[in-house]
Amino acid sequence: MEINEYIESGILEAYVLGSASDKETRELLQLRTRYAEVDDALLELELDLERIAQHMAITPPPTTWLKVEDSINEIVRSSSNKLKVTTPAEQKTYNPNADKAPSQFIEVEGASSHMRIHKLWRWVFAAVFVLGKIFLGFAIYFYLENRQMNIQMKELKSEIQHIRSK
Amino acid sequence: MLKTEQHTLIQTKQERLRGIYTRHSSKLFGYIYEVVKDHKIAEDYLVKIFQDIAMQPDDRNLEAAENWMFLQRFAKNRLAVFVSSIQTCDPIDQASLKQFSGNRYLEILNEEQKRIFCDVYYHGRTIHEIAVELNQSEDLTRKILKESFAIMRRSGGN
Incomplete structure (x- = not known):
């Protein structure tokens, strides 16, 4: 088969779209190294495929990358906690405290100074804040009430003393 | 360290x-x-x-x-x-037609081109499978796929 005929057969399109058979893929990859025309056509098709995808592109929500980052960090954290590392020196020498030595585990600590907690806690914090405000309101109310009563008591006492002195 | x-x-x-x-x-x-x-x-x-x-x-x-x-x-x-688990790319299947409605690239293709491109691009089916299903040769199926690709490429350039 002529190389131009091969390029025109549609095998290249089938390959870039991922529907070529294993045999076709092997043959194409061999021809790609032998013929510059095949390599050029393939590169052109790969760019076309990307261009088509670019025209159908939709911007994902702005928080998606954070979700990706969070999920990766979560997996890294959980796998790091399970990771047990021994140094070569420890492997070669007898350590009588090997079974109970917690230093065998590398302490994994995030570089960030921020703490991640469950979202449920925001409601708890909100409730604590609201309750705090309510208690503060009561405290101020009873303080003012108490002060008022003390003033009234003083007035009553002075009235009684005044009546007695008469 | x-x-x-x-x-x-x-x-x-x-x-x-x-x-x-x-x-x-x-x-x-x-x-x-x-x-x-x-x-x-x-x-x-x-x-x-x-x-x-x-x-x-x-x-x-x-x-x-x-x-x-x-x-x-x-x-x-x-x-x-x-x-x-989703519908096929068969144009007879109305749901599948709706699935790709609004996609200006696919809308410029005829039913046969749309079906083959959709089967390959979205459903990851092989040329052999599609050819058997459509009861036509693999060469013809590949040619139609090539045409679809060329049409979409030209449309992208405009």
């Missing part, structure tokens, strides 16, 4: 992944959305795909993911379960 090295490695990997995300996420999201037709499900798949790339033990996948063709195939494999 070990902790610092590990942290640096993770950070470098994440920065590379961020670069891939910046370059390809819109295309990938568009592709996934075209298959699943739901923004929430598409976003979940997008997160899962990048998570899977990051979790590969070596950096080969990360290198390959910089190439759109690889990334799109990776996504197609991850979507295989979803794709097998």
